[in-house]
Amino acid sequence: MKKNAKAPSGKLWRQDRAAFLFLLPWLIGFIFLTFGPMVSSLYLSFTNYDMLLGARWIGLDNFRIMFFEDQRYAASLKVTLIYVLASVPLKLLFALAVAMLLNKGLRGLAFYRTVYYIPTLLGGSVAIAVLWKKMFSGNGVFNQALLTLFGYQGPDWVSNPKYAIYSIVVLSAWQFGSTMIIFLAGLKQIPHEFYEAARVDGAGRIRQFFNLTLPLLTPVLLFNIVIQMITAFQAFTQAFIISGGTGGPIDSTLFYTLYLYMKGFTLFEMGYASAMAWVLLFIIGFFTAIVFVSSKYWVNYGDGGD
Structure with a gap:
């Protein structure tokens, strides 16, 4: 045995x-x-470490300075929250709209999917950020080739503190390819019989969208919200290139990650930068938890037969 x-x-x-x-x-x-x-x-994060000398334990001083004394830290947090709250819904809206258009059975669907996905592949690159800065400058393509047609002379969008952050928001929304592909996959999973039954009941397109498409798409929407929110909190390259690595003008594009980079690799305050990184981790975790807790009120995991 x-x-x-x-x-x-x-x-x-x-x-x-x-x-x-x-x-x-x-x-x-x-x-x-x-x-x-x-x-x-x-x-x-609990030390004073400048990368040139040894780390010296200072306890919670980095966090105290961060929360109560560092005005640029507060500015970076405000700019990042504005960016997240503006860019994530805008990107989701564009992605869902394009996904619904592509879900109509257009000819050359694979070609259109590729075309719309290309900005996502290129959007995080330095070259695209430089191109975007040129396009939205005072004499850039956006002003000279578009706004002048309507008799309007636009400002320097990337150098004006009122508009600089929103030029980066538009750049983020332009990179909707991966989100669109996920929405398109979700739309493909909704049976056509549901729409036929809705049409028989007299539901128009708008009613079908809000009473059928959107509820059945909420699990996919939850996934995209979480992924895009985490990505937005970590945005760096666009702000670094467009602002020239300074977060200007007047800290209007001073993203959290950009300020973290400046503290750690420009000012060599690695202890402070480490403290910022851990706070960012808890911020992302907090907002992600809010989304997941609220999801039980608006995410539908049923089969749509109710």
Whole structure:
């Protein structure tokens, strides 16, 4: 009996050992490239560390300065919240509108999907941010080729503190490709029979959208909201290029991540930058939790047959 009992156990161990061997590269990478740096940055957040001298323990001083003394930190938090609240709904709106158009069975659907997805592939690059800065400058294409047709001379959108943040919001909305693809996949999963039944009941397109399409699409909408919100909180490249790495004009594009970068790699205040990174983690976690808690009131996981 003992032999028979040991044999399956030995077989299971060999299977587990093979699994651990396959997981080992990822596990090593996680420990040394993710978990280790996270623990290190947590320690540094309680120190005064300038990357040139050794870390000196100062307790909660970084957080005290951050919350009560650093006005630029407050400005960066305000700019980032404005960007998140403006860019995420706008991108979702554009993505859903285009997805619904592509869901009509157009000819060359694969071509259109590719065309609309290209900005997402290019949008995070430095070249596109530079191009965007040129387009929305005072004598850029947007003013000279579009607004002048209506007899209006637009301002320098990227250098005016009133409009600079919104030029970046428009750039973010332009990168709706991945969100659109996910919405399109969700729309494809809604059975056509539901729309036929709605038409028989006399429901028009608007009523079909709000009473059928949108409720059945809420799980996909939840996913896109969470992903795009997290991405928006971490936006960096566009603000860095358009503002020239300063967050200007007058801190109007001083994103949280840009200010973190300036503190850590320009001013070499790595302890303060580490504290900012951990606060950002909790901010993202807080807003994500709010979305998930509220989802039970508006996300429909049913089959749509009710």
